[in-house]
Amino acid sequence: xxxxxxxxxxxxxxxxxxxxxxxxxxxxxxxxxxxxxxxxxxxxxxxxxxxxxxxxxxxxxxxxxxxxxxxxxxxxxxxxxxxxxxxxxxxxxxxxxxxxxxxxxxxxxxxxxxx
Amino acid sequence: xxxxxxxxxxxxxxxxxxxxxxxxxxxxxxxxxxxxxxxxxxxxxxxxxxxxxxxxxxxxxxxxxxxxxxxxxxxxxxxxxxxxxxxxxxxxxxxxxxxxxxxxxxxxxxxxxxxx
Numbered sequence: 001x002x003x004x005x006x007x008x009x010x011x012x013x014x015x016x017x018x019x020x021x022x023x024x025x026x027x028x029x030x031x032x033x034x035x036x037x038x039x040x041x042x043x044x045x046x047x048x049x050x051x052x053x054x055x056x057x058x059x060x061x062x063x064x065x066x067x068x069x070x071x072x073x074x075x076x077x078x079x080x081x082x083x084x085x086x087x088x089x090x091x092x093x094x095x096x097x098x099x100x101x102x103x104x105x106x107x108x109x110x111x112x113x114x115x
Numbered sequence: 116x117x118x119x120x121x122x123x124x125x126x127x128x129x130x131x132x133x134x135x136x137x138x139x140x141x142x143x144x145x146x147x148x149x150x151x152x153x154x155x156x157x158x159x160x161x162x163x164x165x166x167x168x169x170x171x172x173x174x175x176x177x178x179x180x181x182x183x184x185x186x187x188x189x190x191x192x193x194x195x196x197x198x199x200x201x202x203x204x205x206x207x208x209x210x211x212x213x214x215x216x217x218x219x220x221x222x223x224x225x226x227x228x229x230x231x
Contacts, residue, residue, distance in 0.1 A: 009155070034219075043119070043205055043222030044158070089157060100165060102173070103220070105150075105157040 002027045004092050006106025013080050014114055021109045023090035024072040032093035033073045034103070035064060039086045048075070080113045087111070118142070119223035121206055127229045134193040136226050138206030145211035147189035148220065149173075149181065152203040164189055165211065196230045203227050 003026045013019050025033075031052035036044035050057045050064045050073065057064050061080075066073040077084055087110050091103040122137035140147065146165050150158040150173075160173030162181040170181050178200060182190045189208075193200055204227075207220040 004157075006157070036222075041224065043207070043224050045222065046219045049219075100163075100171065102160055102163070105159070107155050107157040 002030075002092070002094050002104045004090060004104045004106040006090050006109060008109060009107065010110045010112070012112045012114065015080060015082060017080055019077045019080050019084070019111055019113075021075045021088055021090070021111075022072060023074070023092075023106050024070075025092040025104070026071070027092065027094050027104075028071065030092040030094050030104075032101075033064070033066060034091050034093075035075050036089045036091065036105075037086045038089065038108075044089055077111075080111075082113050082115055085111055085113045119206055119208055119221050121204075121223040121226050123226050124224065125227050125229075127231065128193075128196050129231055130197060132193075132196050132230075134196050134228065134230075136191040136193075136204055136206075136228070138189045138191070138208075138223055139187055140189075140206075140208040140221070141187065142208060142221065143186070144208035144221075145186070146209045146218075147183065148207040148209075149179075149189065149191045150205045150207065151175070152205055152225070158205065161191065196228075198230050201228060201230045 006023045034049035037047045038044040061078045063076045087108045089108050090106040119140045148163040149161045164170045164183040180192045203225050205225045206223040209220045210218040
């Protein structure tokens with residue numbers, strides 16, 4: 001069935017360095033790819049998303065790239081700060097029975113930014 | 116401010132007990148979701164509801180049921196709790212999805228359930 005693989009599972013960087021998290025998806029019909037950030041003790045929160053008709057999207061220090069041919073997408077965080085420490089989830093949308101959309105999530109990446 | 120609340124942050128139950136997890140959203144969203152979150156597995160969809168009294172099975176509905184009697188409230192029910200249902204449970208809501216649009220899911224803080 002539909003699958004989203006996410007790597008790495010843990011990532012440790014020094015403050016100011018860049019961090020990259022990569023995801024691959026299996027369903028070529030997927031056309032929407034959000035990224036969620038989950039801080040300790042909180043629920044996930046959307047930080048950026050990209051649609052399949054766009055190759056790249058940027059929001060300040062965060063950017064997402066999409067390669068539809070290879071079926072993979074990546075999250076890039078530049079100039080990392082300690083407050084970027086969290087678990088990050090990628091997701092891909094697919095059509096569900098009845099015409100409803102649902103998200104398939106990756107396993108998550110625990111990012112630690114050290115001062 | 117957008118708000119999804121869950122009735123308990125931590126819950127400890129015994130095997131065989133009936134367990135109710137409650138979720139309330141104040142955003143007038145049509146869609147509501149229940150996920151479970153396990154290390155190394157990400158978030159997996161248990162059930163979702165797109166309207167009052169409507170429900171659809173997700174990827175892992177076995178051992179669970181849901182109830183949506185009011186638009187703002189979505190309950191997850193474990194009819195007879197088992198140890199393999201020990202997990203973090205997350206509720207989410209979103210506006211109704213329309214063709215060609217995608218609506219952000221807003222998550223609650225989660226309920227960590229331990230079944231002994």
